[in-house]
Amino acid sequence: xxxxxxxxxxxxxxxxxxxxxxxxxxxxxxxxxxxxxxxxxxxxxxxxxxxxxxxxxxxxxxxxxxxxxxxxxxxxxxxxxxxxxxxxxxxxxxxxxxxxxxxxxxxxxxxxxxxxxxxxxxxxxxxxxxxxxxxxxxxxxxxxxxxxxxxxxxxxxxxxxxxxxxxxxxxxxxxxxxxxxxxxxxxxxxxxxxxxxxxxxxxxxxxxxxxxxxxxxxxxxxxxxxxxxxxxxxxxxxxxxxxxxxxxxxxxxxxxxxxxxxxxxxxxxxxxxxxxxxxxxxxxxxxxxxxxxxxxxxxxxxxxxxxxxxxxxxxxxxxxxxxxxxxxxxxxxxxxxxxxxxxxxxxxxxxxxxxxxxxxxxxxxxxxxxxxxxxxxxxxxxxxxxxxxxxxxxxxxxxxxxxxxxxxxxxxxxxxxxxxxxxxxxxxxxxxxxxxxxxxxxxxxxxxxxxxxxxxxxxxxxxxxxxxxxxxxxxxxxxxxxxxxxxxxxxxxxxxxxxxxxxxxxxxxxxxxxxxxxxxxxxxxxxxxxxxxxxxxxxxxxxxxxxxxxxxxxxxxxxxxxxxxxxxxxxxxxxxxxxxxxxxxxxxxxxxxxxxxxxxxxxxxxxxxxxxxxxxxxxxxxxxxxxxxxxxxxxxxxxxxxxxxxxxxxxxxxxxxxxxxxxx
Numbered sequence: 001x002x003x004x005x006x007x008x009x010x011x012x013x014x015x016x017x018x019x020x021x022x023x024x025x026x027x028x029x030x031x032x033x034x035x036x037x038x039x040x041x042x043x044x045x046x047x048x049x050x051x052x053x054x055x056x057x058x059x060x061x062x063x064x065x066x067x068x069x070x071x072x073x074x075x076x077x078x079x080x081x082x083x084x085x086x087x088x089x090x091x092x093x094x095x096x097x098x099x100x101x102x103x104x105x106x107x108x109x110x111x112x113x114x115x116x117x118x119x120x121x122x123x124x125x126x127x128x129x130x131x132x133x134x135x136x137x138x139x140x141x142x143x144x145x146x147x148x149x150x151x152x153x154x155x156x157x158x159x160x161x162x163x164x165x166x167x168x169x170x171x172x173x174x175x176x177x178x179x180x181x182x183x184x185x186x187x188x189x190x191x192x193x194x195x196x197x198x199x200x201x202x203x204x205x206x207x208x209x210x211x212x213x214x215x216x217x218x219x220x221x222x223x224x225x226x227x228x229x230x231x232x233x234x235x236x237x238x239x240x241x242x243x244x245x246x247x248x249x250x251x252x253x254x255x256x257x258x259x260x261x262x263x264x265x266x267x268x269x270x271x272x273x274x275x276x277x278x279x280x281x282x283x284x285x286x287x288x289x290x291x292x293x294x295x296x297x298x299x300x301x302x303x304x305x306x307x308x309x310x311x312x313x314x315x316x317x318x319x320x321x322x323x324x325x326x327x328x329x330x331x332x333x334x335x336x337x338x339x340x341x342x343x344x345x346x347x348x349x350x351x352x353x354x355x356x357x358x359x360x361x362x363x364x365x366x367x368x369x370x371x372x373x374x375x376x377x378x379x380x381x382x383x384x385x386x387x388x389x390x391x392x393x394x395x396x397x398x399x400x401x402x403x404x405x406x407x408x409x410x411x412x413x414x415x416x417x418x419x420x421x422x423x424x425x426x427x428x429x430x431x432x433x434x435x436x437x438x439x440x441x442x443x444x445x446x447x448x449x450x451x452x453x454x455x456x457x458x459x460x461x462x463x464x465x466x467x468x469x470x471x472x473x474x475x476x477x478x479x480x481x482x483x484x485x486x487x488x489x490x491x492x493x494x495x496x497x498x499x500x501x502x503x504x505x506x507x508x509x510x511x512x513x514x515x516x517x518x519x520x521x522x523x524x525x526x527x528x529x530x531x532x533x534x535x536x537x538x539x540x541x542x543x544x545x546x547x548x549x550x551x552x553x554x555x556x557x558x559x560x561x562x563x564x565x566x567x568x569x570x571x572x573x574x575x576x577x578x579x580x581x582x583x584x585x586x587x588x589x590x591x592x593x594x595x596x597x598x599x600x601x602x603x604x605x606x607x608x609x610x611x612x613x614x615x616x617x618x619x620x621x622x623x624x625x626x627x628x629x630x631x632x633x634x635x636x637x638x639x640x641x642x643x644x645x646x647x648x649x650x651x652x653x654x655x656x657x658x659x660x661x662x663x664x
Contacts, residue, residue: 007067278374
């Protein structure tokens with residue numbers, strides 16, 4: 001990692017309050033180059049607290065952009081961090097309206113040229129696309145990283161129409177803890193406590209809304225730019241990683257947006273900016289790459305960025321299974337259009353007659369993390385145990401390597417004797433020693449087989465053909481290896497089990513898997529610079545006793561037939577900031593299920609957060625507990641928030657709800 005200290009411009013930093021039409025003020029931090037000339041503005045707009053939680057990451061990129069001739073601005077969403085107002089649902093109309101107002105405010109500043117770009121990862125990437133779809137006139141360019149165009153079927157809530165137990169629960173619980181954090185009196189003064197209590201009174205756990213909408217309805221269509229790609233008029237650089245759950249969005253954007261205004265980039269990365277050097281690599285000079293985008297579209301410089309292939313992709317070489325990789329083998333390829341003329345669907349017919357698929361409920365304990373962040377236990381380990389709980393089909397790789405790029409697809413002929421169930425397909429790379437590396441996977445809630453907008457029971461005893469895509473991937477299967485398709489009827493804790501699910505019969509002779517095979521081409525060299533960043537903030541991460549806890553622990557109670565998975569998400573832990581703030585964060589997620597009882601599924605998440613300034617005596621604490629269980633008819637949710645000021649409880653609330661199981 002190269003720390004840039006010789007940027008073209010000296011920089012300044014200023015904290016400001018951006019006024020909204022209703023009088024609410026959003027907290028913002030502005031880094032600017034020292035120059036008399038107006039410059040374009042770059043906006044990153046998040047609820048994750050620029051004053052502490054994202055401050056180390058912000059310091060890597062915003063000052064770097066300022067040093068290269070841009071006003072780089074980080075803004076906290078209404079009701080979060082030190083911004084005024086009350087928190088709302090994710091990406092709600094108020095958040096987007098506020099974002100449009102911020103863009104216009106930036107464009108009107110005397111130091112701004114009137115042209116605005118927007119960037120972000122995850123939430124910030126989401127609302128970058130959503131604001132681009134609203135088309136405020138000053139917004140000319142967007143860099144969206146690890147984001148989605150489809151809030152229903154490519155986010156943390158549902159996958160293939162199935163409830164994503166692992167992140168429907170975990171992210172709702174995380175946001176409950178996050179939204180319950182107080183403003184910092186060092187920034188807002190004595191009003192911090194009144195602001196905090198007012199926010200807490202407005203909190204409603206996200207899980208209530210998310211579980212209440214189990215099919216693709218108007219709630220999910222809001223903010224899903226796939227509903228109208230033509231509404232986006234800004235230039236879009238879409239970026240993803242093969243170990244990020246949102247990578248399919250990059251392929252859809254380069255397919256559906258005007259090719260004169262979009263470029264796609266997919267690397268081997270996890271849910272991180274590609275310059276941060278977190279596993280898996282290789283990392284790239286991402287800030288320099290985005291500077292080419294900004295210079296082209298905000299300053300009118302010819303940088304050659306639009307001469308790049310429409311889609312630049314990393315195709316991973318075969319690699320043994322592991323839960324973390326510093327770097328992966330592979331190569332960069334470029335495709336001038338998408339779908340690519342270099343990629344052809346090749347069907348592999350399954351065979352073997354009727355096969356019973358009735359997986360034990362713990363199938364999926366080796367799925368890995370839904371959102372890999374570059375931690376040591378993020379990625380799926382050897383899949384042999386999972387494969388043994390599935391029905392598998394194998395295809396030898398002979399002669400030449402088989403290189404795939406895109407979304408594999410399965411067509412399965414199924415017979416099921418119960419109204420509800422789900423099918424899970426995993427594609428694995430099996431080495432000569434028998435080790436099985438997960439390549440990609442897909443899920444179908446069989447109730448949504450005719451469309452994600454409705455749930456239709458299966459007629460017991462009936463046979464139907466169903467088809468669904470697996471997540472996109474770039475991978476090479478070498479000669480001597482085998483391509484394995486593994487089909488299961490459960491996948492816990494990723495997928496919440498259907499009530500009464502009893503598996504299904506798979507007619508292999510009427511089924512197939514279709515691979516997007518890319519012919520081997522001699523692609524022009526695709527290269528990137530070494531990663532550059534601004535000087536680090538100087539945050540200290542002291543070792544704590546919590547770090548001795550396993551990151552991912554699986555416990556089997558043999559007598560009860562029960563499996564428990566404990567996960568420490570390790571978002572950042574304890575941090576000491578240069579301004580004296582001590583930020584302590586601890587979380588534990590627990591997923592429990594019995595081998596043959598789909599109604600035994602239970603999730604729990606516990607969070608503890610403390611913000612402490614020893615110099616002033618400020619000491620605020622947040623504790624939350626979130627649980628989900630289900631019976632045959634309803635999901636049962638429990639949430640609790642306890643907040644303390646100086647050790648004294650100032651807020652305590654619990655929520656208990658029953659939410660009908662309409663499709664999940």
